[in-house]
Amino acid sequence: MSEQTSPATAQVPAVAPAEAGRRPRVAVLFGGRSGEHAISAATAAGVLRAIDRSRYDVVPVGITREGRWVVAADEPERWEITDGRLPEVTAESGAEVVLSLTAGERTLRVLEPGQVPGLLGEVDVVFPVLHGPFGEDGTVQGLLELADVHYVGAGVLASAVGMDKHFMKLVLAGQGLPVGPYTVIRPGEWDTRREACTAAVEALGLPVFVKPARAGSSLGITRVDDLADLPAAVEEARRHDPKVIVEQGIEGREIECAVLGGRHGGPARASLPGEIVVDHGSHVFYDFEAKYLDESHVDLRCPADLPDHLVEEVRELAVRTFDAVGAEGLSRVDVFVTPDERVVVNEINTMPGFTPLSMYPRMWAASGLSYPELVDELVQLALERPTGLR
Known part of the structure; x- marks a missing residue:
């Protein structure tokens, strides 16, 4: 095996100190507002199963489709995709959570109706296993930067x-x-410049793949082999994103x-x-x-x-x-x-x-x-x- 593929943990250093007497606390953040909500939950299930509980304290935090943060069950099986059932974070999943944006505080607080906000604990690192818009696109990363919190993965610009x-x-x-040939149908262009958009797609040659520009997990993607099918494919992509990209089939x-x-x-x-x-x-x-x-x-x-x-x-x-x-x-x-x-x-x-x-x-x-x-x-x-x- 070459140097580039050598296991990254061949020499694992000691866990970075959090504060004397406790393990670093990892908040696993999942769910979210995008169409990939269930995939994010399934990803969280894998992480919750695998993370070493002797090295880290783990706090699962779910985000509902409406954007509410809640204390989630630390039960990996609950968040898995089983027999076609897609997991869902709901307001009933747990008490509401807020992240302090005070620089250096790095705390999660629990909000219970009629109660004084309770301290869930200081967070040393957030593992945001969020997919799609409002999670993987730099928005949550920006929030974590504001809160001065360490987090797994790309920063704001790279994520966007x-x-x-x-x-x-x-x-x-x-x-x-x-990169392969492509064209972009910007928001509003399909309604105002449809002939020009169609001509740009036709110039790519068929087949093409019509995709939401800012979605993942293959959501809203259609292969088009006949130009007559392009309008339906564009409408399917626009259900997920007003901006559409059309790629030449390779x-x-x-x-x-x-x-x-x-x-x-x-x-x-x-x-x-x-x-x-x-x-x-x-x-x-x-x-x-x-x-x-x-x-x-x-x-x-x-x-x-x-x-x-x-x-x-x-x-x-x-x-x-x-x-x-x-x-x-x-x-x-x-x-x-x-x-x-x-x-x-x-x-x-x-x-x-x-x-x-x-x-x-x-x-x-x-x-x-x-x-x-x-x-x-x-x-x-x-x-x-x-x-x-x-």
């Missing part, structure tokens, strides 16, 4: 760029990274690579790549159902069966993509490997799905870093990183 596929592609292309294998930030100022580290192979008799592409509800028709191969030179190229491009957007902590980089062995960057996900069956932890497991070790490494990276400008 990674969430918006339009600006992500602009940044990656500006850094000389290979013939190739769907390869992913997991990236971890470097320790103590060192370079980011890339896992061995993985591959997604979809049963196209059941799913046209790797959509939401294939990802989370019908895994029997999807083959996730870790590591991917690629020649050594392509493995290294994918890993190098993954780290370059991570650095291009200024990511921190973790990211998953998705690429296409074409039949003529070109590697094209599709996107970066700054808070990838993190259940034990998700590609991100599976790729690190194939690279020698187990799921519990990975969770610990991410918390340590967050504790090591200074708050504020860096």
Whole structure:
């Protein structure tokens, strides 16, 4: 195994001190206002199971679809996707929680009707396993920056760029990274300039993939093979986001690579790549159902069966993509490997799905870093990183 894939915890330092006599307290923040609410809860279930309770105190905090923060049950099975049931954080899940924004205070307080606010405890690091808008897009990261709290993952700018596929592609292309052809339908343009939008899509050639510009988990994505189907695809994407991106279909294998930030100022580290192979008799592409509800028709191969030179190229491009957007902590980089062995960057996900069956932890497991070790490494990276400008 090369130096880049060496397990990140080969020499795990002592846990960063919180205060004398107690373990660092980790708030696992999940749920949220986006369409990926249930996926976030499932990710939290995996983290709650894996985090080392002998090293950390853990406080699960759920966010309802309306944006209310509540004390959530520390019961991983409650937040898993089982038999097609999608978990949901509701106002009834627990008492309301507020995060102090007083610099240096870093406390969570519980609000009970008719009661004096109670102290839930000082928080040393927040693990925001939130996906999609109002969580993965820099909004919550900005809140945590205001509160001067350490947190896992990318900062405000990298999170925002990674969430918006339009600006992500602009940044990656500006850094000389290979991205596929695309066009953007900005809010209002489909209603006022439909013919021009259609012409821009037609110029890409079919098939195309029509996507919400700022959503994940394959929500609202449609493959279009006939231009007559474009209006319905755009409307489906606009159900999730008024801004739509249309990408040229690229013939190739769907390869992913997991990236971890470097320790103590060192370079980011890339896992061995993985591959997604979809049963196209059941799913046209790797959509939401294939990802989370019908895994029997999807083959996730870790590591991917690629020649050594392509493995290294994918890993190098993954780290370059991570650095291009200024990511921190973790990211998953998705690429296409074409039949003529070109590697094209599709996107970066700054808070990838993190259940034990998700590609991100599976790729690190194939690279020698187990799921519990990975969770610990991410918390340590967050504790090591200074708050504020860096």
